[in-house]
Amino acid sequence: MQRIASTLVSDLSLSRIAFGLWRLTDWQYSPAERVALFEQMLDLGVTTFDLADIYGDYRCERFFGEALKLKPQLRERMEIVSKCSIRLAGEASGARINHYDTSGTHVRGAVENSLRDMGIEQMDLLLLHRPDPLMDAEALAAVLEQLVAEGKVKHLGVSNFLPHQVDLLQSRLSLPLVVNQVEVSLLHSLPMFDGQLDHCQQHRMIPMAWSPFAGGRLFSADDADAIRVQKGLHAMCESRGLETETGAMQLAVAWLLRHPANIVPVLGSGNLQRLVAALAALEMELGREEWFELLRAGRGRDVD
Amino acid sequence: MQRIASTLVSDLSLSRIAFGLWRLTDWQYSPAERVALFEQMLDLGVTTFDLADIYGDYRCERFFGEALKLKPQLRERMEIVSKCSIRLAGEASGARINHYDTSGTHVRGAVENSLRDMGIEQMDLLLLHRPDPLMDAEALAAVLEQLVAEGKVKHLGVSNFLPHQVDLLQSRLSLPLVVNQVEVSLLHSLPMFDGQLDHCQQHRMIPMAWSPFAGGRLFSADDADAIRVQKGLHAMCESRGLETETGAMQLAVAWLLRHPANIVPVLGSGNLQRLVAALAALEMELGREEWFELLRAGRGRDVD
Amino acid sequence: MQRIASTLVSDLSLSRIAFGLWRLTDWQYSPAERVALFEQMLDLGVTTFDLADIYGDYRCERFFGEALKLKPQLRERMEIVSKCSIRLAGEASGARINHYDTSGTHVRGAVENSLRDMGIEQMDLLLLHRPDPLMDAEALAAVLEQLVAEGKVKHLGVSNFLPHQVDLLQSRLSLPLVVNQVEVSLLHSLPMFDGQLDHCQQHRMIPMAWSPFAGGRLFSADDADAIRVQKGLHAMCESRGLETETGAMQLAVAWLLRHPANIVPVLGSGNLQRLVAALAALEMELGREEWFELLRAGRGRDVD
Numbered sequence: 063m064q065r066i067a068s069t070l071v072s073d074l075s076l077s078r079i080a081f082g083l084w085r086l087t088d089w090q091y092s093p094a095e096r097v098a099l100f101e102q103m104l105d106l107g108v109t110t111f112d113l114a115d116i117y118g119d120y121r122c123e124r125f126f127g128e129a130l131k132l133k134p135q136l137r138e139r140m141e142i143v144s145k146c147s148i149r150l151a152g153e154a155s156g157a158r159i160n161h162y163d164t165s166g167t168h169v170r171g172a173v174e175n176s177l178r179d180m181g182i183e184q185m186d187l188l189l190l191h192r193p194d195p196l197m198d199a200e201a202l203a204a205v206l207e208q209l210v211a212e213g214k215v216k217h218l219g220v221s222n223f224l225p226h227q228v229d230l231l232q233s234r235l236s237l238p239l240v241v242n243q244v245e246v247s248l249l250h251s252l253p254m255f256d257g258q259l260d261h262c263q264q265h266r267m268i269p270m271a272w273s274p275f276a277g278g279r280l281f282s283a284d285d286a287d288a289i290r291v292q293k294g295l296h297a298m299c300e301s302r303g304l305e306t307e308t309g310a311m312q313l314a315v316a317w318l319l320r321h322p323a324n325i326v327p328v329l330g331s332g333n334l335q336r337l338v339a340a341l342a343a344l345e346m347e348l349g350r351e352e353w354f355e356l357l358r359a360g361r362g363r364d365v366d
Numbered sequence: 367m368q369r370i371a372s373t374l375v376s377d378l379s380l381s382r383i384a385f386g387l388w389r390l391t392d393w394q395y396s397p398a399e400r401v402a403l404f405e406q407m408l409d410l411g412v413t414t415f416d417l418a419d420i421y422g423d424y425r426c427e428r429f430f431g432e433a434l435k436l437k438p439q440l441r442e443r444m445e446i447v448s449k450c451s452i453r454l455a456g457e458a459s460g461a462r463i464n465h466y467d468t469s470g471t472h473v474r475g476a477v478e479n480s481l482r483d484m485g486i487e488q489m490d491l492l493l494l495h496r497p498d499p500l501m502d503a504e505a506l507a508a509v510l511e512q513l514v515a516e517g518k519v520k521h522l523g524v525s526n527f528l529p530h531q532v533d534l535l536q537s538r539l540s541l542p543l544v545v546n547q548v549e550v551s552l553l554h555s556l557p558m559f560d561g562q563l564d565h566c567q568q569h570r571m572i573p574m575a576w577s578p579f580a581g582g583r584l585f586s587a588d589d590a591d592a593i594r595v596q597k598g599l600h601a602m603c604e605s606r607g608l609e610t611e612t613g614a615m616q617l618a619v620a621w622l623l624r625h626p627a628n629i630v631p632v633l634g635s636g637n638l639q640r641l642v643a644a645l646a647a648l649e650m651e652l653g654r655e656e657w658f659e660l661l662r663a664g665r666g667r668d669v670d
Numbered sequence: 671m672q673r674i675a676s677t678l679v680s681d682l683s684l685s686r687i688a689f690g691l692w693r694l695t696d697w698q699y700s701p702a703e704r705v706a707l708f709e710q711m712l713d714l715g716v717t718t719f720d721l722a723d724i725y726g727d728y729r730c731e732r733f734f735g736e737a738l739k740l741k742p743q744l745r746e747r748m749e750i751v752s753k754c755s756i757r758l759a760g761e762a763s764g765a766r767i768n769h770y771d772t773s774g775t776h777v778r779g780a781v782e783n784s785l786r787d788m789g790i791e792q793m794d795l796l797l798l799h800r801p802d803p804l805m806d807a808e809a810l811a812a813v814l815e816q817l818v819a820e821g822k823v824k825h826l827g828v829s830n831f832l833p834h835q836v837d838l839l840q841s842r843l844s845l846p847l848v849v850n851q852v853e854v855s856l857l858h859s860l861p862m863f864d865g866q867l868d869h870c871q872q873h874r875m876i877p878m879a880w881s882p883f884a885g886g887r888l889f890s891a892d893d894a895d896a897i898r899v900q901k902g903l904h905a906m907c908e909s910r911g912l913e914t915e916t917g918a919m920q921l922a923v924a925w926l927l928r929h930p931a932n933i934v935p936v937l938g939s940g941n942l943q944r945l946v947a948a949l950a951a952l953e954m955e956l957g958r959e960e961w962f963e964l965l966r967a968g969r970g971r972d973v974d
Contacts, residue, residue: 148669160668161658192670195558196657198626199567222670225834226529226561230568254803257834263807264838322806353804354769364768365756366800366830452973464972465962496974499862500961502930503871526974530833530865534872 063107064344066324069266070238074186074217076141078319078344080110080270081337082330086125087118089332096129097136102334104139106341112243112270112328113180114145114191115172120154123179131181142182143241143270145191145221146172162194166205173209188215189243193227203234210237219243221272225261232265243270246325248291248314248360249279254321263323271318274327280314281307287362294359298352308339315343317356367411368648370628373570374542378490378521380445382623382648384414384574385641386634390429391422393636400433401440406638408443410645416547416574416632418449418495419480424458427483435485446486447545447574449495449525450476466498470509477518492519493547497531507538514541523547525576529565536569547574550629552595552618552664553583558625567627575622578631584618585611591666598663602656612643619647621660671715672952674932677874678846682794682825684749686927686952688718688878689945690938694733695726697940704737705744710942712747714949720851720878720936722753722799723784728762731787739789750790751849751878753799753829754780770802774813781817796823797851801835811842818845827851829880833869840873851878854933856899856922856968857887862929871931879926882935888922889915895970902967906960916947923951925964 067075081103091099100111113123123144130137147164149157163169173188188209190202209215219241220228232239242262246253246269253259253269262269275281279288280295292310299309318325331337358364371379385407395403404415417427427448434441451468453461467473477492492513494506513519523545524532536543546566550557550573557563557573566573579585583592584599596614603613622629635641662668675683689711699707708719721731731752738745755772757765771777781796796817798810817823827849828836840847850870854861854877861867861877870877883889887896888903900918907917926933939945966972 157655159655159658159662161655162669163654165654193559195555195563195661196624196626196654201626224561226564226568230564233568251803255801257832259803260834260838264834264841320804322804322809350771350773350804351765351767351769355767357803358767365770461959463959463962463966465959466973467958469958497863499859499867499965500928500930500958505930528865530868530872534868537872 063341066268066326068217068240068268070240071217074141074240076110076268076270076326077108078326079108079315079341080112080143080326080328081108082112082272082328083122083126084112084114084117084330085332086122091332093129093132096125097132099332099334100129100136100140101133103337104136106338108337108341109139110141110143110326112143113176114148114189115176116145116148116150116191119150119152123176127179127181137182141186142180143187143189144176144180144185145189145243146176147194148191162192162196164190164194164197164202166201169202169205170209173214177214184213184216186216187219187241188217189219189221189241190223190231191221193220193223197227197231199230199234203231203236206235207237217241219267225257228261228265228267239267241268241270243272243328245273246271246318247274247276247280248317248356249276249287251357251360259321259323259325268326269323270326270328272328274318274329275311275314281310287360290362291356291359294356298355308342311336311340312343312346313348313356315340316346316348317353319343320348320353367645370572370630372521372544372572374544375521378445378544380414380572380574380630381412382630383412383619383645384416384447384630384632385412386416386576386632387426387430388416388418388421388634389636390426395636397433397436400429401436403636403638404433404440404444405437407641408440410642412641412645413443414445414447414630416447417480417484418452418493419476420449420452420454420495423454423456427480431483431485441486445490446484447491447493448480448484448489449493449547450480451498452495466496466500468494468498468501468506470505473506473509474513477513481518488517488520490520491523491545492521493523493525493545494527494535495525497524497527501531501535503534503538507535507540510539511541521545523571529561532565532569532571543571545572545574547576547632549577550575550622551578551580551584552621552660553580553591555661555664563625563627563629572630573627574630574632576632578622578633579615579618585614591664594666595660595663598660602659612646615640615644616647616650617652617660619644620650620652621657623647624652624657671949674876674934676825676848676876678848679825682749682848684718684876684878684934685716686934687716687923687949688720688751688934688936689716690720690880690936691730691734692720692722692725692938693940694730699940701737701740704733705740707940707942708737708744708748709741711945712744714946716945716949717747718749718751718934720751721784721788722756722797723780724753724756724758724799727758727760731784735787735789745790749794750788751795751797752784752788752793753797753851754784755802756799770800770804772798772802772805772810774809777810777813778817781822785822792821792824794824795827795849796825797827797829797849798831798839799829801828801831805835805839807838807842811839811844814843815845825849827875833865836869836873836875847875849876849878851880851936853881854879854926855882855884855888856925856964857884857895859965859968867929867931867933876934877931878934878936880936882926882937883919883922889918895968898970899964899967902964906963916950919944919948920951920954921956921964923948924954924956925961927951928956928961
């Protein structure tokens, strides 16, 4: 599989498509089943595994670690991405209210917890999960640099940060922010126009795309926008002679892959067959006109 | 009282809370009563006095000067902030229409007028009151630098400028813009998300907050947003054992003080008792979760 | 006529007002009539001629070239501006769907086509017509630089680019983007507030204004916004003793000329009398209050 190498640092590349584990706890797999799935993904070339401390109500990283423990040698073949700074209300976090916490104490604690839960020494990429209005950039940068210096984190990035939020944190950080993971899909193409992806391209950050299928709305929702996209995808499947269900999925992925900022879509299915089908998007050549046809379907209007 | 020192220049610091005089002419105080109030504020550590040429229909600076004349030695204990570039329609300005004027002639004239009205030689901080679509950054920068060179103005800043407007003016100015005074409150938290406060933090400008109580709406308005904030504040007063009225005011101030950009709230009451009560916010420790509870009350929704 | 010299490059200046040829094919002029009109414009000092490959369904550049062939010596007196990167659906382009194309192949082909159609060796200014979500800044910059190196294009610019889109392309380009042609008028003053014109001023790009009369809405539409502007213009005509129809047009141009970013309005009429009348705007002194009166008429509200 093609890989996206960061040009900001010499020792990081991501697989062209990442494997999202935010629903790992929902898949009802035994540890052995999980490790088998991981290995299959690795064998397919999908080496970037995307997690966060809060996924599965704080349990996904443990589920991941439990599996990895069965075959620890898989770890070396992976890039493990995790995130912190959201605190969800509930017993697991002890928080009364959903909030963000980019304090040094919390970030350090969260990273150490994640490493412990996953049973690894280092995460390849730590992302700050959400921009925090209370972010003290200087204090946060210092803690992030320490975590890298201690070897707990290899590289740094952000998620859902707007350009000005990236600029602020980067201004205090001596290490580059190498990734911004944002929501992008045919039903959420705004980041292609409002500067988010341009900022990534300009500063050579790799954008990862969460919810590349808009949480499934792309294929099954019945609101007007979704129906328009479904029709667009189905028409293109027909003209290309693709089976509708897998074809639509492939086109939705290919549409993201075609973007010049080198978007890495995060696919979060636990169904191997579906994942394999989606990977076929990598072999698709989506023409420029096809790309704009899908964009038009997504936005419901022509370009200006 | 704690002070906020500019890190852009060596000789400017503001008191953690500023005293806003935009209603000075409404307070119906004699010059002697005014100077007494000023001295009480100074004794409490509130040394930053905020004015503008247009306040009180162009009369506040004269009222201020009249009082200061009774005890001129107070001047040395103050940082006097004033603003220009708005021209209000009416007899006082001779303007037919409310407009902005950042021309060299107007800015110089306005500053000289303000100094004369206040009876001082120099203002510590001159802010351009509003971004002017007709701002010629180069010409304006030249005049501002001259005013500093002549000693009429010690430091420069802006008010209500969006980041791109700050960037433009700063690009032509050899002196740093040290302050941006913007509207921020529990009912106007947008500047915490849209880049205004991030830009301040990044460029080390001190943000001052005008209308920190949203013009009183925070405590007495009966629209849905205001009622939600009132409930939030009252609930927190109760859980902290604070008297409701002063507690709400203190929490609203403490909420601003908690922000990492070092917001200096501008309090514009002429009631000493109320001012003293508000200053107690400086001693409050507002927890992160409490901060987000109040944010949620202000925005009417959870964080993403 | 006054000229606007680029301060980014030494060998480009535009006439204070540009001549827009986007309706050239509608004017029903013979080649001889066209060249006569061009010469009259040049004699009036309007030397900047604005075109695009797509104007007149891809026929304007040919109409222009046909005329220029009759008197080739006029070319030296002109700055010829053209644009590419939009592909309109239809026979002329062979495209199925309106879309943008900033690929090297398309841009090079479009420029070479434009030169051939106009019968010239070099265009003075090539603008990318619209920001393209699929813009690969690095690849595009390389092609643009080659086109300049080959002498096919003298200088580079953009059109309808937002600041972050300019920043991205400029970050990969060793030559300066000297112009951004955007929509600005009394009925579309947003670029004066959202950063578009501030970005031009900051980076010393010359803004050209398309649709300076909002496609005629300024004078003849009957929506509420247009009527308000018409009233504002008419009242000012009266107070200045101007004939209403030409006066309104002159004021609308003078309003743009008054902006400190040195906006070059693009006038697209084929009626010489009307053009001459509009040029009288250059002699108008629009006062600051008058400028804000017209702004208020355009926005339907006072300044803050």
